[in-house]
Amino acid sequence: MLNCDIERISRIADAIKKSKNVVCITGNESVVECGKMNVWDDTNIFRVEKTYGKAPEEILSAGEFSTRKERFYNFFKKEVLGDLPKPGITYEVIKNMKDAGYLSSVIAFSIFGLEKMAGVEDVIELSGSVYDYYCCNCRKDYDLDYIKSFKGTVPLCDECDSAIRPSIRLFGERIQNDLNTQAAIACQKADIVLVLGVDLYGSKIQYCTSHYRGHNLILVTENEHFGDKYADEVIYTKSQDFMRCLWQHLSRD
Numbered sequence: 431m432l433n434c435d436i437e438r439i440s441r442i443a444d445a446i447k448k449s450k451n452v453v454c455i456t457g458n459e460s461v462v463e464c465g466k467m468n469v470w471d472d473t474n475i476f477r478v479e480k481t482y483g484k485a486p487e488e489i490l491s492a493g494e495f496s497t498r499k500e501r502f503y504n505f506f507k508k509e510v511l512g513d514l515p516k517p518g519i520t521y522e523v524i525k526n527m528k529d530a531g532y533l534s535s536v537i538a539f540s541i542f543g544l545e546k547m548a549g550v551e552d553v554i555e556l557s558g559s560v561y562d563y564y565c566c567n568c569r570k571d572y573d574l575d576y577i578k579s580f581k582g583t584v585p586l587c588d589e590c591d592s593a594i595r596p597s598i599r600l601f602g603e604r605i606q607n608d609l610n611t612q613a614a615i616a617c618q619k620a621d622i623v624l625v626l627g628v629d630l631y632g633s634k635i636q637y638c639t640s641h642y643r644g645h646n647l648i649l650v651t652e653n654e655h656f657g658d659k660y661a662d663e664v665i666y667t668k669s670q671d672f673m674r675c676l677w678q679h680l681s682r683d
């Protein structure tokens with residue numbers, strides 16, 4: 431796709447160079463491109479239901495965590511923490527663009543902290559991060575190493591012996607208000623919103639994009655979705671291919 435769309439990418443790069451406020455929103459597709467198994471593809475959903483007796487979104491839910499912590503953590507440790515991805519070219523380019531002053535805000539919908547791992551500091555992590563944990567009772571903070579090295583399925587607080595939970599948004603929970611507000615303000619001020627691998631039909635992303643007042647919402651996605659119609663421009667390709675090519679154009683001068 432990219433060889434025949436050089437003009438298109440060049441035009442987008444020029445628009446980004448002229449813009450004062452570009453927001454980048456990252457999602458699940460760009461995580462999968464970094465090697466993370468997608469528990470929501472058809473094969474895995476079937477396997478998860480067979481192994482754990484429930485669908486992924488039922489296990490990764492607030493209800494499951496409060497009532498079945500053992501099953502929650504069995505799933506979480508194997509399926510979510512089992513093959514943690516490393517940031518690929520998409521995230522390297524986001525970091526380069528941030529350093530070069532091309533990006534004003536980065537909003538992450540995934541929970542794998544790839545933007546921060548790539549060195550981007552001020553990321554709005556709308557769904558939290560698998561690298562952060564806290565005690566449900568006394569709110570003491572913990573890191574991933576503590577969870578991994580804990581002897582026992584459900585990690586417990588070393589102060590009060592209560593269960594520790596991941597600082598991620600579980601199904602059935604809302605995005606924290608302050609994060610939602612930060613994301614909404616970033617989109618409101620944006621000239622260009624660049625969305626990488628998110629279905630625009632979801633209510634969480636629509637909350638962000640509904641605050642955008644411009645006409646340059648660019649979606650990069652590998653597969654067609656119903657929500658693509660909400661973008662001003664859609665580029666059907668992998669995020670990493672688009673970003674590699676975009677950076678070639680941005681760094682040309």
Ligand SMILES: [Zn+2]
Binds near residue numbers: 592
């Ligand atoms: Zn505690």
